[in-house]
Amino acid sequence: MNITNEQVKNMYQTMLKIRKFETRAKDLFAEGKIPGFVHLYIGEEATATGACANLRDEDYITSTHRGHGHIIAKGGDLKNMMAELFGKETGYCKGKGGSMHIADATKGILGANGIVGAGHNIAAGAGLAIQYKKTDQVCVCFFGDASTNQSTFHESMNLASVWKLPVIFVCENNGYGISVSQARHQAITDVSVRASAYNMPGVTIDGNDIFAVYEAVGEAVSRARKGQGPTLVECKTYRWRGHFEGDMTVYRPNGELDAWLKKDPIPRIEKYMLENNIMSEAEIANENAAVDNMIKDAEKFAEESNVASLESALVDIYSDMVEEGRVR
Amino acid sequence: MRKMTYAEGIREGMSVKMRENPDVFLFGEDVGKFGGCFGVSAGMWDEFGEMRVRDTPISEGVIIGAAVGSAACGLKPIAELMFIDFLTVGMDQLVNQAAKMRYMFGGKINLPMVVRLPSGGGIGAAAQHSQSLEAWVTHIPGLKVVYPSNAQDAYGLMLTAIDDDNPVMFIENKVLYSVKSDVEDEVKPIPFGKASVLREGTDVTLISYGRQVFDCLKAAEKLAKDGINAEVIDLRSLFPLDKATIFKSLEKTHKVVIVSEEAKRGAFTGEIASIIAEESFFELDAPIKRVGALNTPVPFATNLENYVLPNEQDIVLAVKSQF
Incomplete structure (x- = not known):
């Protein structure tokens, strides 16, 4: 595998950022500081991190309702993210998007998305733009197993393959569409088999093995950059938390979560780093402390930021018009 | 002054902008060599080539979705839906994505896209190819909606629509496509919101x-x-x-x-x-x-x-x- 120690360390830091950001978001939601819905990515960190480690700033991603991990992995700012979860004016979307709609055009993040499967078609559009402009950028489209039952999956996979668009379809198969297990929502075990319907390469890998993700997506990215078209990479993984916070996961068989906790991607990369002398125990502890501080800073920033002004609800609908407000 | 059909007005509006700006392109079902179901893009494939007048699979969801994605990445797509009735198939991409992305993202993204929507009855096309659905799209904050009645307005409104940084629903009337009317020698963009x-x-x-x-x-x-x-x-x-x-x-x-x-x-x-x-x-x-x-x-x-x-x-x- 062609990977430097520096890259491994960066990937470790990214996974920690995701894990700690999400863990803190869970607590803040429970404390009532974050309104609405939060869908946490805990347990799936290796997939977003391994995939995005192949990308440049100018490459694009599309994300899902469970998007925090993708956004952090693509370089999203923790402070702006946390402030958005709080609904503050310093948030990525000035408090108008929330958890499910964080985007950062400067980092190629075309948005988390509240509609299951909607990112597929937007990713095809990004691929179309790249092809049209003849650059060697790519777009990684993240989505879950259940979204592959939406028409958008078929439409975008078909378009991407017939037009050879530089899109990498990364399926995070976490075994569930909300509460319905994969066995109950589709008659296949490996989503990657669907690639054959589009004459597209499709692979299934262990989504909790960051190096497997890095390699498989890396190969797909390299094909896409060369104009050789799209790939479907299925990463088998698991979300530790419920579909959203507050979901009691009554649909999970006993023992299923415990089995996946043993496959936690973070101790796996720590073990690899120790065995290969990439980081020492002390360095790992220091890195954890450093990321803890980042999360604390993000929370402090969010706490101390102002709520959005009411007038701000009336702008940004159009680039050139402001809506009328109300008098109370 | 010259005479032009409504379809020619639309075509000229698109062609002028495509000559001016290489980021403007037209795509949709059968818009290429076939010239569009109603002939609106006739000849454009020859002038601009297959990448800029691009035939898509019959997939209205990804036509609108790819317009959204490509607009978000710096292009200026004109997406043709063969009939406004087919909007139903791509409605999520229009209503939940195109119309809302700018707002949801705090104004940090522009979606300069035009969706062309051939509309209305009067040609014996029956219930799935004859609807007038302007109320649906005017209801959605985030979309602009224009509906020309003659060649000059179609031309001038198209120039404005393509220059607009927001999603514009360009509703066209099928019965009017062949109707000729006067068009000025030099057509200026017609501002939106002017009756x-x-x-x-x-x-x-x-x-x-x-x-x-x-x-x-x-x-x-x-x-x-x-x-x-x-x-x-x-x-x-x-x-x-x-x-x-x-x-x-x-x-x-x-x-x-x-x-x-x-x-x-x-x-x-x-x-x-x-x-x-x-x-x-x-x-x-x-x-x-x-x-x-x-x-x-x-x-x-x-x-x-x-x-x-x-x-x-x-x-x-x-x-x-x-x-």
């Missing part, structure tokens, strides 16, 4: 857009014979809406009939009526009247279709009921 007064009058205001503008003009001629002098307003742009021109006309006529081809229940004409009732009620000397299609799907047989869709006689009757 045009096609006929000045003093006794009643007829508000319409698209094909029904012509029904209104015919009705006005008939009414003139009975001594009723009707003013005819072509809205051209449904959102933004030119309320000022409507109110100014009502100050003169004090009566209004609003006409569209939509099934009347929940029609956009109802929105105009409510705006007038809320903001200009005391100008009115008679109840607001609306003329629309009957509340049925559009039937196939010519006699049935003609019965269900409105015509100038319905407008004449509506006006006369006010006197």
